[in-house]
Amino acid sequence: KLSKRLETVASFVPTGAIVADIGSDHAYLPCYLVHKGIAARAVAGEVVKGPYESAVKQVRTEGLTDKITVRMADGLAAVEEADEITAVTIAGMGGPLIVSILEKHPQALKSVTRLILQPNIHAKAIREWAMENGWAIQDEVILEEDGKIYEVLVLQRGEMKLNEAQTLLGPKLMETKVPVFIEKWSREIANWQRVQQAISEAEKTPENQEKYEQLTHYIKMVQEA
Ligand code: SAM
Structure with missing residues (x-):
């Protein structure tokens, strides 16, 4: 069973998407997405050998090697043009690290129409990057699991202007003001x-x-x- 955190990320992946999950670790998220019939195919990227090997093992164990490719690479270097990735998920890292991954290989985002990002801290860095790079916030969720609070940001291509408070707090999260917020x-x-x-x-x-x-x-x- 997936954590509530990753389940929330998964809930924003469009049906039929071709997904790249960067920093996939054990590849639970892409395995779940393909099993559920949400993702058509997926690439799992990992830069560290241990997590890369556990991703390879998990995909084999689940019998998904024909649908999920695991690659050892830095960030979006795991993506090849022929993959025709339509959605990218990056979860469980700090906002600034997520931004540095998005900035390092911008050409990898060519075919991508949706980004689902789950920063553990400093979501502000992602909102700033989005504003400057032609991405707009389509949805935002804040949730608590095991005493930790997480944010999930869903971005689509488009223009967005946020003021200082919106950049820090999140424009959608500010509107709804749920108790966790x-x-x-x-x-x-x-x-x-x-x-x-x-x-x-x-x-x-x-x-x-x-x-x-x-x-x-x-x-x-x-x-x-
Ligand atoms: N995405 C999973 C999740 O949310 O449960 C795993 C999160 S884990 C805390 C972060 C993972 O990102 C680690 O396995 C780490 O090796 C990987 N990582 C960190 N920087 C990366 C990069 N530049 N490229 C690919 N993977 C990276």
């Missing part, structure tokens, strides 16, 4: 206030002063939202 940002505000407390007890340097003011700005922005 409130929880995440309440925790974040509490963290920022702890940092401010520490700063106010420390030496009064211009850097500390600037950091303090920046946090005040963020706290105010999130509280207003």
Whole structure:
């Protein structure tokens, strides 16, 4: 059974899609997608040998070697033009790492119409990248599993303009404000206030002063939202 986190990612893969799952580890996600008849075929990419081998083993065990190709490569270098990938999933990494993967091999996205990204932290980096690279947020989900909070971002090609609060919090998540969303940002505000407390007890340097003011700005922005 797939985790709730990966099940949420899977729920946004269009039926019939040809999927590249980058940083696939054990390849649970592509195996699930092909088994369920959601993905027609898939590529599982891994840059580290151990996870690559466990992906190969999993695909063999599940009897899916004709539908899933496992490649050892850095990010989107796992994708070949002939694959005609239509959807890319990248899950379980930080937002900035996901962005660096998307930026490194832009030509690999040529045939891709949907990106389903699940940053563990700093989803903001993905929203900024999307805005600058012709991708728009189609959907966003926030969920909690085993005490951790995750965000899933679904991007389609298109133009998008987000203000500062929307970039940080997520335009769709801000609209719906589900309890997990409130929880995440309440925790974040509490963290920022702890940092401010520490700063106010420390030496009064211009850097500390600037950091303090920046946090005040963020706290105010999130509280207003
Ligand atoms: N996607 C799976 C999930 O969400 O459960 C696995 C997440 S695991 C925490 C992150 C995986 O990404 C690791 O197996 C790591 O080797 C892989 N990874 C990190 N950077 C990568 C890159 N540049 N290219 C391919 N894989 C990468």
